[in-house]
């Protein structure tokens with residue numbers, strides 16, 4: 052098996068090593084060699100770190116790989132696949148991860164399954180499960196043929212614990228891409244502007260989704276937030292895209308990651324990209340009028356109700372109680 | 374400048390979606406509203422904005438799908454597309470992204486598109502593959518999750534910001550022709566203009582049959598279910614008033630209020 056990892060400025064979050072667990076669990080009792088490919092400009096450090104998990108690492112180094120360069124990385128990965136002939140190629144589920152996985156599968160004519168959350172062995176085949184329709188439905192897919200590429204959902208597997216059990220570090224090999232210069236010129240990265248909202252420091256986050264219907268209904272969300280001593284207003288991407296709230300309020304993979312004591316999701320469907328940013332919350336309350344909303348699968352308290360009816364009642368009853 | 378935009382018709386995820394286990398996909402019932410994939414709305418708007426700024430561009434929209442999918446192409450014309458191309462398939466079911474991408478790539482090949490836009494993801498199958506696959510089949514450079522683009526003055530390259538995770542964007546320069554997948558929030562999709570609505574009524578779509586496409590090994594759906602078994606939380610029941618009171622009690626108990 053091949054695990055492909057890209058880096059930004061030669062580093063990556065440790066959570067990337069979740070892919071190693073995925074590969075090891077997939078290998079099961081079968082003797083299957085796992086190799087980790089790390090792409091960057093100079094990735095000696097991170098490669099040594101990766102090798103501690105006990106698998107060989109290929110450090111793929113080139114100046115054009117200092118910032119993510121999915122097409123360029125994929126082209127070299129295609130050559131590696133031809134040489135190594137892995138059973139599976141494993142990548143983290145990000146948009147550029149999907150780009151790399153698609154490109155490799157197109158070149159090799161083998162299937163690609165993106166957003167894998169779990170798998171089960173079923174006789175001789177392995178069934179890979181992923182969400183569809185905003186997390187409302189789960190499908191199990193079996194890839195045909197000798198080879199397949201996957202992108203694995205971040206957080207679905209744990210980073211292997213190297214303190215438990217002895218692992219002999221793997222070897223680190225250095226490799227330079229054989230292809231010509233890259234077509235794409237990555238110029239650099241930039242952090243989106245932060246802003247005034249102190250989401251990370253709030254005990255309570257009242258989050259608004261598209262289900263609030265209109266920008267005016269944000270007042271309702273704000274009013275609920277005011278019931279609590281230290282609460283902030285969060286939002287789904289949809290609300291931010293509509294410009295109802297600035298980007299700094301966005302929670303999810305492409306926004307903030309928060310872990311408050313209470314997260315109250317109002318009119319949020321519970322797409323995996325949103326859940327990625329709030330699943331560490333201690334208590335989750337979800338208010339949604341759709342009983343099948345995916346957010347309910349991670350909620351501690353489920354309220355199937357129209358929020359424009361429910362939230363005003365919540366505010367009113369609270370006022371009476373005081 | 375010739376631009377091609379991929380439009381997928383998807384079921385509204387808010388509908389009460391039921392599973393058809395024998396077909397391994399969702400039931401097609403009258404209760405489901407079908408509409409344009411959200412991300413494709415942004416892709417189309419971006420193409421129309423490019424045409425408006427360049428003055429001499431055409432925007433074709435293409436969709437692979439059942440007869441019902443013609444509606445999104447009409448909607449595309451209403452929102453400003455020049456022509457609609459419909460590659461007709463039979464009823465909706467799970468389709469390998471490789472198949473869809475191959476059909477679109479085969480159409481686009483040799484037609485001289487300078488820019489192909491797709492959505493970053495389809496809301497129904499959530500593959501995030503069709504865009505990059507089309508690029509691979511056509512040998513085009515590709516950038517995904519684009520949140521800003523600007524075509525160079527000489528029209529030989531395009532400068533884009535791609536969204537990474539956690540609020541980080543990457544700036545890339547790609548040569549044209551190329552393919553971009555568009556992320557939501559890049560623009561504010563417009564409403565159809567009356568003149569385009571009238572034009573969409575009159576204008577015929579180009580209809581093509583999918584024919585037989587060879588596509589190597591694929592993946593097959595073996596199970597489909599609701600993740601409902603995963604519901605571990607407490608469902609708060611009662612009238613809306615009772616629910617509000619119960620929730621307040623719980624929040625008090627937990628010293629959150």
Ligand SMILES: Cc1cc2nc3c(=O)[nH]c(=O)nc-3n(C[C@H](O)[C@H](O)[C@H](O)COP(=O)(O)OP(=O)(O)OC[C@H]3O[C@@H](n4cnc5c(N)ncnc54)[C@H](O)[C@@H]3O)c2cc1C
Nearest residue numbers: 260261262287288303304305306318319320325340341358
């Ligand atoms: C690469 C990528 C990155 C992404 N990053 C993020 C991210 O960081 N954060 C993020 O949030 N999303 C992100 N998304 C988008 C994500 O996939 C979803 O589209 C988004 O989270 C949906 O937002 P929503 O739940 O507000 O809207 P919807 O999915 O439209 O859901 C609205 C919900 O409101 C409910 N509702 C409607 N009316 C009412 C009412 N009156 N009362 C109660 N409930 C009601 C509906 O039943 C529905 O469940 C990303 C997507 C991609 C492809």
Ligand SMILES: Nc1ncnc2c1ncn2[C@@H]1O[C@H](COP(=O)(O)O)[C@@H](O)[C@H]1O
Nearest residue numbers: 379380437491492494495500501502503
């Ligand atoms: N059947 C289709 N017809 C036209 N475009 C499609 C189709 N399927 C996918 N696409 C395009 O590819 C994007 C990503 O889809 P997917 O790879 O299925 O997540 C969508 O946003 C569309 O732009």
